[in-house]
Amino acid sequence: MTEKIKTGVIGLDQVLKGGLRKNSSTLITGAPGTGKTILALQFIYYGAKKYNENGIFIAAEDSLSDLRKNAKNLGMNFEDMEKKGKIFLIEKPLATLKGGIMSIKGLLNLIKKKDIKRIALDSLIFFEYLYPRSNHNKMEFRRHVLLFIQHMKKAGVTFMTVSGRTVTDLDRLEYGMMDFVFEGFIILSRIRKGSYFERVLTVAKIRGQDHSLDIYPVMINDKKGLRVLYDQIPFSLVEKEETEEKFK
Ligand SMILES: Nc1ncnc2c1ncn2[C@@H]1O[C@H](COP(=O)(O)OP(=O)(O)O)[C@@H](O)[C@H]1O
Numbered sequence: 001m002t003e004k005i006k007t008g009v010i011g012l013d014q015v016l017k018g019g020l021r022k023n024s025s026t027l028i029t030g031a032p033g034t035g036k037t038i039l040a041l042q043f044i045y046y047g048a049k050k051y052n053e054n055g056i057f058i059a060a061e062d063s064l065s066d067l068r069k070n071a072k073n074l075g076m077n078f079e080d081m082e083k084k085g086k087i088f089l090i091e092k093p094l095a096t097l098k099g100g101i102m103s104i105k106g107l108l109n110l111i112k113k114k115d116i117k118r119i120a121l122d123s124l125i126f127f128e129y130l131y132p133r134s135n136h137n138k139m140e141f142r143r144h145v146l147l148f149i150q151h152m153k154k155a156g157v158t159f160m161t162v163s164g165r166t167v168t169d170l171d172r173l174e175y176g177m178m179d180f181v182f183e184g185f186i187i188l189s190r191i192r193k194g195s196y197f198e199r200v201l202t203v204a205k206i207r208g209q210d211h212s213l214d215i216y217p218v219m220i221n222d223k224k225g226l227r228v229l230y231d232q233i234p235f236s237l238v239e240k241e242e243t244e245e246k247f248k
């Protein structure tokens with residue numbers, strides 16, 4: 001039996017039939033505003049708070065002060081956990097990345113010293129900063145990401161990465177090379193119903209693990225954060241049945 005850890009995201013652990021495999025790597029992908037950053041923040045925050053697993057959140061898209069503020073509105077007090085030495089927020093401005101692999105050494109030291117068990121990276125853009133020259137060389141970029149995943153595995157952490165994508169219509173998803181280097185692949189999206197969009201989540205793949213293939217509604221609420229309604233089906237997908245009911 002492989003050991004599983006709870007993500008700390010309400011509903012997601014039910015969808016994953018117990019959680020993520022310990023020491024695995026997962027990619028969270030979706031369009032802007034679908035909740036990727038919030039999901040990754042919750043993975044780190046509740047991992048430390050509820051499951052006593054220290055974590056690092058590496059931010060390449062938002063400033064740390066914005067993240068702390070937004071997290072607070074969603075019911076997470078990062079400052080408190082940072083003060084306790086259980087969570088580390090790292091910002092990666094271009095200037096500090098000159099060292100390339102050297103800065104990964106720094107990260108590995110921090111993992112050891114602070115007994116880190118979870119790392120979230122928001123987002124894959126981080127690697128474009130880290131290795132600007134491989135920007136135009138996809139194979140080189142992929143190699144760097146793979147290497148990083150291997151480092152995380154060796155260091156014994158459970159690793160979550162965020163990446164954006166343009167096409168997120170669940171029926172016509174386009175897959176990129178990056179989608180295959182992670183063991184897990186979770187998609188956040190929106191489905192239109194009339195004049196509004198409904199948030200949804202689906203697990204596309206978890207290598208070597210059983211999981212549900214259904215599409216689930218997702219809620220993001222002030223003070224509460226993101227949760228997956230694992231025992232419901234999206235409104236937007238039952239509309240047809242409902243209309244048929246009415247005319248019976
Ligand atoms: N305090 C809040 N209350 C309700 N919804 C929020 C709150 N904060 C953020 N959101 C929702 O979450 C979305 C942003 O989620 P985020 O994880 O930053 O998206 P992504 O990283 O996928 O671009 C916002 O567009 C907003 O709809």
Ligand SMILES: [Mg+2]
Pocket residue numbers: 036037038061122
């Ligand atoms: Mg984001």
